[in-house]
Amino acid sequence: MTVARTLTCAAVQMRSGTEIAANRDDFERLVREAAARGATYVQTPEMTGLIQKNRAALMAAIFAEEADPIVAAAASLAGELGIWLHVGSTPIDRGDGKVANRAFLFGPDGRKRASYDKIHMFDVDLDNGESWRESAVYEPGDRSVTIDLDDAKLGFAICYDVRFPDIFRRQALSGAEILTSPAAFTRQTGEAHWHVLLRARAIENGAFMIAAAQGGTHADTRETYGHSLIVDPWGRVLAEKDDDEPGVITATLDLGQTLEARRKIPNLKNIRPFDLVETQ
Numbered sequence: 001m002t003v004a005r006t007l008t009c010a011a012v013q014m015r016s017g018t019e020i021a022a023n024r025d026d027f028e029r030l031v032r033e034a035a036a037r038g039a040t041y042v043q044t045p046e047m048t049g050l051i052q053k054n055r056a057a058l059m060a061a062i063f064a065e066e067a068d069p070i071v072a073a074a075a076s077l078a079g080e081l082g083i084w085l086h087v088g089s090t091p092i093d094r095g096d097g098k099v100a101n102r103a104f105l106f107g108p109d110g111r112k113r114a115s116y117d118k119i120h121m122f123d124v125d126l127d128n129g130e131s132w133r134e135s136a137v138y139e140p141g142d143r144s145v146t147i148d149l150d151d152a153k154l155g156f157a158i159c160y161d162v163r164f165p166d167i168f169r170r171q172a173l174s175g176a177e178i179l180t181s182p183a184a185f186t187r188q189t190g191e192a193h194w195h196v197l198l199r200a201r202a203i204e205n206g207a208f209m210i211a212a213a214q215g216g217t218h219a220d221t222r223e224t225y226g227h228s229l230i231v232d233p234w235g236r237v238l239a240e241k242d243d244d245e246p247g248v249i250t251a252t253l254d255l256g257q258t259l260e261a262r263r264k265i266p267n268l269k270n271i272r273p274f275d276l277v278e279t280q
Contacts, residue, residue: 005151005255007178010039010248011212011228013241016051017219020061023049024069026246031077031085034248040108041084041149045212045228046101046118046159046184049090053220055137062093071104071112079110084149088182088212089118089158091138098139103156103182105147116156117141120164126188134160144170152177152255159183162197162211165204172205172268177258179207184214187244190225195237203235206261206268208253215244233261 012030016023027048034042049070052058065071070090078085085106092100101118119141121134144167145156155171155178162181171179179201185194190213202209208231215226226244230251231237238251262268 006252007041007149007152007255008038008250008252009041009178009210009230010034010037010043010250011210011230011239011241012042012044013213013215013226013228013245013247013249014045014048015216015218015224015244015246016045016047016049016214018050018052018057018061019219020050020069024073027070028073028077030246030248032081034250035081035083037248037250039083039250041086043086043180043182043210043212044088045182045214046089047091047214048087051184051214051218051220051222053222058091058099058137059093062091062099064093064095065102065115068092074104074106075110075112078106078108082108084108086154086180086182088180094139096139099137100141101134101138101158103158105154105156114145114147114156116143116145116158118158118161119144119167120160122160126186128188130186130188132186146171146174146176149178152253154178154180157181159185162201165201168201168205168207169268172207176205177207177255178253179205179209181209181211182213183211185225187223187225190227194225194227195229198229199231199235199237202231202233204267206233206258206265208232208255208258213241215241215246233258
């Protein structure tokens with residue numbers, strides 16, 4: 001008799017501001033709400049601890065990992081609540097004049113189990129004069145990360161990474177059943193691309209996708225899209241925070257659906273090498 005593998009997950013939507021202490025309070029409140037609703041894996045968005053686009057103010061406010069208030073709060077909460085707690089990311093002082101956009105996963109015993117530094121920097125020029133240069137402040141990571149939870153393998157990514165499918169394909173080929181992309185998507189890119197990108201990454205890899213988001217107008221004046229999502233391996237939206245307000249969504253994942261989706265469309269097995277030939 002096959003025992004079903006399930007995991008009750010939550011995505012926490014936030015509107016982080018320029019004060020770490022206030023963001024920590026919101027983080028703790030929303031994580032507790034998620035755990036009270038039965039989630040044993042809880043994900044928060046990119047930049048959980050601080051959203052601050054002024055470089056000088058950012059550098060003055062952040063901490064090294066061992067002193068960071070969000071890291072300490074997450075370790076304590078995970079152990080107290082007995083959950084897997086995934087901080088989608090928070091800014092960490094590297095000590096070399098640059099910042100890491102770093103994700104953390106804490107186990108039900110409160111120990112740090114993994115961390116991941118965002119690989120792809122959001123260096124873009126959008127419509128209406130909106131321009132971002134993350135590489136001016138943040139040092140990109142250079143390694144993809146997966147980890148075994150109790151009953152599933154999970155892969156890490158952050159926000160802009162979602163536009164680079166190779167990360168997720170390599171994670172899926174290594175056995176990842178749950179992909180993640182916690183984010184602070186801008187409103188205009190979110191309105192255009194958020195749903196289709198997340199659903200595409202789930203479909204093409206036969207994997208669940210969980211993406212907790214920032215939403216609304218922040219204290220530093222930026223606008224983010226919200227609409228936190230949990231998507232199944234067939235591309236169906238299991239849960240959505242259908243606005244940009246702070247809150248929690250939950251869904252129970254039937255992990256057998258990854259095997260079923262990959263059986264129906266075995267594209268991971270059907271990959272073939274090829275050459276690109278340019279003709280005139």
